[in-house]
Amino acid sequence: MPPLPVLSGDEFVRAMQRIGYRKERTVGSHMILAHLTRSTLSVPRHPELGRGLLRRLVRDADLTVDELVSLLK
Numbered sequence: 001m002p003p004l005p006v007l008s009g010d011e012f013v014r015a016m017q018r019i020g021y022r023k024e025r026t027v028g029s030h031m032i033l034a035h036l037t038r039s040t041l042s043v044p045r046h047p048e049l050g051r052g053l054l055r056r057l058v059r060d061a062d063l064t065v066d067e068l069v070s071l072l073k
Helices: 009-017 051-060 065-072
Strands: 022-027 030-034 041-044
Touching (some): 009 022, 009 030, 041 051, 051 065
Antiparallel strands (some): 022 030, 030 041
16 A cells, blocks of 8 residues: 555645546635535645545545545556
């Protein structure tokens, strides 16, 4: 399993858009992502997401770290 990458909120959103998430709206500094069959995600627009938060977002999106890394390529 590759290590968890360091990502900004915008980079994470671009990766999620590759699997069908779309930006629903922005509330304050958080981007709300919606998907037809997966959980809605609230992603902070920070220059760097913390490891715990990123791991939680990956889990909420029903992905593995390997799948996230492949979406970033």
